[in-house]
Amino acid sequence: xxxxxxxxxxxxxxxxxxxxxxxxxxxxxxxxxxxxxxxxxxxxxxxxxxxxxxxxxxxxxxxxxxxxxxx
Numbered sequence: 903x904x905x906x907x908x909x910x911x912x913x914x915x916x917x918x919x920x921x922x923x924x925x926x927x928x929x930x931x932x933x934x935x936x937x938x939x940x941x942x943x944x945x946x947x948x949x950x951x952x953x954x955x956x957x958x959x960x961x962x963x964x965x966x967x968x969x970x971x972x973x
Contacts, residue, residue, distance in 0.1 A: 906942040912954050913940075916961055929953055 913921035922940065926933040929950060938944040 904942065905946045906940055909939055909946055909954075912958060916954075916957055925954075928957055 910921075913925045917924040922936045923933050926936045929936070931950075935944070939946045939950075
């Protein structure tokens with residue numbers, strides 16, 4: 903899977919279809935940078951993947967907690 907496809911998949915799971923600005927804030931980068939990654943113009947730096955992975959883990963923990971409350 904290409905960087906841009908995986909980035910889109912992960913970011914959409916975290917923030918929905920309008921994910922570019924929230925992701926740029928999470929990563930402390932300009933939204934244009936995120937758009938370059940998403941379009942494939944620039945590669946996503948290795949350190950960024952770790953930050954996205956941590957955000958996905960935190961998100962999944964929150965979702966599990968909410969699911970438990972809904973049972």
